[in-house]
Amino acid sequence: xxxxxxxxxxxxxxxxxxxxxxxxxxxxxxxxxxxxxxxxxxxxxxxxxxxxxxxxxxxxxxxxxxxxxxxxxxxxxxxxxxxxxxxxxxxxxxxxxxxxxxxxxxxxxxxxxxxxxxxxxxxxxxxxxxxxxxxxxxxxxxxxxxxxxxxxxxxxxxxxxxxxxxxxxxxxxxxxxxxxxxxxxxxxxxxxxxxxxxxxxxxxxxxxxxxxxxxxxxxxxxxxxxxxxxxxxxxxxxxxxxxxxxxxxxxxxxxxxxxxxxxxxxxxxxxxxxxxxx
Amino acid sequence: xxxxxxxxxxxxxxxxxxxxxxxxxxxxxxxxxxxxxxxxxxxxxxxxxxxxxxxxxxxxxxxxxxxxxxxxxxxxxxxxxxxxxxxxxxxxxxxxxxxxxxxxxxxxxxxxxxxxxxxxxxxxxxxxxxxxxxxxxxxxxxxxxxxxxxxxxxxxxxxxxxxxxxxxxxxxxxxxxxxxxxxxxxxxxxxxxxxxxxxxxxxxxxxxxxxxxxxxxxxxxxxxxxxxxxxxxxxxxxxxxxxxxxxxxxxxxxxxxxxxxxxxxxxxxxxxxxxxxxxxxxxxxxxxxxxxxxxxxxxxxxxxxxxxxxxxxxxxxxxxxxxxxxxxxxxxxxxxxxxxxxxxxxxxxxxxxxx
Numbered sequence: 001x002x003x004x005x006x007x008x009x010x011x012x013x014x015x016x017x018x019x020x021x022x023x024x025x026x027x028x029x030x031x032x033x034x035x036x037x038x039x040x041x042x043x044x045x046x047x048x049x050x051x052x053x054x055x056x057x058x059x060x061x062x063x064x065x066x067x068x069x070x071x072x073x074x075x076x077x078x079x080x081x082x083x084x085x086x087x088x089x090x091x092x093x094x095x096x097x098x099x100x101x102x103x104x105x106x107x108x109x110x111x112x113x114x115x116x117x118x119x120x121x122x123x124x125x126x127x128x129x130x131x132x133x134x135x136x137x138x139x140x141x142x143x144x145x146x147x148x149x150x151x152x153x154x155x156x157x158x159x160x161x162x163x164x165x166x167x168x169x170x171x172x173x174x175x176x177x178x179x180x181x182x183x184x185x186x187x188x189x190x191x192x193x194x195x196x197x198x199x200x201x202x203x204x205x206x207x208x209x210x211x212x213x214x215x216x217x218x219x220x221x222x223x224x225x226x227x228x229x230x231x232x233x234x235x236x237x238x239x240x241x242x243x244x245x246x247x248x249x250x251x252x253x254x255x256x257x258x259x260x261x262x263x264x265x266x267x268x269x270x271x272x273x274x275x276x277x278x
Numbered sequence: 279x280x281x282x283x284x285x286x287x288x289x290x291x292x293x294x295x296x297x298x299x300x301x302x303x304x305x306x307x308x309x310x311x312x313x314x315x316x317x318x319x320x321x322x323x324x325x326x327x328x329x330x331x332x333x334x335x336x337x338x339x340x341x342x343x344x345x346x347x348x349x350x351x352x353x354x355x356x357x358x359x360x361x362x363x364x365x366x367x368x369x370x371x372x373x374x375x376x377x378x379x380x381x382x383x384x385x386x387x388x389x390x391x392x393x394x395x396x397x398x399x400x401x402x403x404x405x406x407x408x409x410x411x412x413x414x415x416x417x418x419x420x421x422x423x424x425x426x427x428x429x430x431x432x433x434x435x436x437x438x439x440x441x442x443x444x445x446x447x448x449x450x451x452x453x454x455x456x457x458x459x460x461x462x463x464x465x466x467x468x469x470x471x472x473x474x475x476x477x478x479x480x481x482x483x484x485x486x487x488x489x490x491x492x493x494x495x496x497x498x499x500x501x502x503x504x505x506x507x508x509x510x511x512x513x514x515x516x517x518x519x520x521x522x523x524x525x526x527x528x529x530x531x532x533x534x535x536x537x538x539x540x541x542x543x544x545x546x547x548x549x550x551x552x553x554x555x556x557x558x559x560x561x562x563x564x565x566x567x568x569x570x571x572x573x574x575x576x577x578x579x580x581x582x583x584x585x586x587x588x589x590x591x592x593x594x595x596x597x598x599x600x601x602x603x604x605x606x607x608x609x610x611x612x613x614x615x616x617x618x619x620x621x622x623x624x625x626x627x628x629x630x631x632x633x
Binding site for chain 1: 296298299302303306307310311312313447450451452454455458459461462465466473474560563564566567568570571574575585586589590592594597598601604605608609612
């Protein structure tokens with residue numbers, strides 16, 4: 001509770017959470033007032049913004065605002081799912097490596113460092129292009145999560161490795177608590193705030209990765225996402241035709257969503273880590 | 279023996295590590311695309327095989343199987359057949375061995391899309407463009423970002439108050455969004471720079487003045503869209519590093535001694551720079567990925583475009599060639615930064631010096 005009050009006193013946190021809530025409202029509450037329809041062709045291709053269609057139409061004549069709402073939902077979904085997967089994998093590996101140390105630590109560390117150096121983009125391209133058929137939103141989220149855990153593993157490992165030699169861990173060991181018990185009761189609570197921050201960053205990077213991979217043309221087949229909107233705009237000459245409404249709003253939406261999470265993470269760092277407060 | 283040359287020892291250790299990473303990358307590059315069920319030859323056959331009668335189609339298919347090393351060959355180069363006359367397929371591990379041998383020779387295979395063009399030749403055309411964008415942006419962005427960050431930390435005041443929020447925002451904006459916004463502003467609204475392409479459509483790449491000026495004219499927007507983000511991100515990191523350094527005892531001591539301001543600034547810069555260099559090594563992979571997308575937005579004729587066309591045309595050898603090359607570039611860049619750290623950081627010499 002105290003943490004929450006402290007957080008709400010931080011201007012950056014308020015800005016971050018405000019922007020993020022705004023994107024949620026746009027994805028889930030706004031459609032109540034605006035008829036969302038991503039199937040019907042309501043006008044000419046690349047029709048400019050009008051009172052009826054606030055952001056005009058895309059290359060097929062489908063209402064842009066409807067596409068953006070659907071796309072935002074998909075992007076949030078992929079980001080959250082990828083964030084959850086990457087955080088869980090990274091945290092488990094990080095804690096295991098950091099707490100046990102020794103050979104296991106060396107091996108996990110080696111693998112983590114390997115996959116940090118090999119660009120995530122390369123892995124995403126290779127995996128996504130091999131599953132040409134049936135690339136669903138969930139599968140894309142899974143691929144992003146499975147290739148993006150390295151950062152969280154490294155961060156969590158450093159944290160839990162420094163916790164390992166604390167006195168309360170030794171006391172728990174003397175008391176006969178098992179490894180599992182120590183990790184759950186005596187390590188996790190200390191790094192929980194940290195893990196939460198990792199989760200926020202992973203979600204942001206999941207949203208960005210989805211946009212990037214969809215822009216290349218390896219996005220989901222079954223739904224609209226902000227990335228696929230950008231991909232269609234690029235493929236159908238929106239950039240050279242000057243149809244700004246086909247790509248600028250989607251690019252800005254991705255930016256706002258990722259930026260809000262980024263600001264949230266930054267502000268939490270100040271509150272959770274008192275040493276940074278000045 | 280090497281104990282007497284700690285920097286050399288450090289460099290050799292790093293080189294060994296990158297060699298292991300390279301081998302893992304080659305393995306991943308071979309096996310990941312084969313996770314899917316699609317067989318490359320089936321994909322090409324679906325495209326070229328239409329309209330051919332069964333006999334001609336079969337002949338063509340076998341020619342492709344041979345070309346892509348999917349069937350066993352005897353010494354004279356003929357396809358080995360089993361009793362029913364069907365070609366004997368090469369097991370995956372053997373294909374992998376052949377792939378590694380080919381890569382070692384610098385052969386990246388044959389493109390599906392532009393058959394019988396070699397992937398290596400197609401990439402050779404793209405690489406100079408990509409290097410022309412990435413090396414200057416990374417080097418200049420790093421230097422300018424760090425200098426501005428250090429200044430913001432040292433001078434504080436109005437400069438810091440305006441500059442920092444701007445950097446914070448710009449560094450959080452994804453590469454593609456910056457690219458698109460620049461296209462919108464400079465190409466659509468003000469019409470100052472061209473929206474897409476590496477040079478004007480009618481020109482043929484030659485060493486002429488008109489071609490060069492066209493290249494530079496088209497270079498501005500993609501350059502700035504990568505440069506801005508990079509410099510912004512580096513500036514933020516450098517600023518907080520410098521603020522930390524300014525609070526340390528050695529700076530206070532230097533001030534009390536009355537050492538010139540410029541010299542103190544230099545001390546601070548040198549110490550704050552090292553973590554920034556390490557940070558650069560770690561984030562190179564992310565930067566390169568982002569810059570590739572920027573190329574795609576501007577239809578810049580580099581590796582990013584090659585990847586895009588390869589993906590749109592299901593050209594697996596070209597995809598694999600590009601991803602391998604990107605990985606190798608990132609590894610080489612990382613190794614270069616590591617060597618620089620080896621020369622600049624006295625702690626490395628201490629750690630590898632044995633004493």
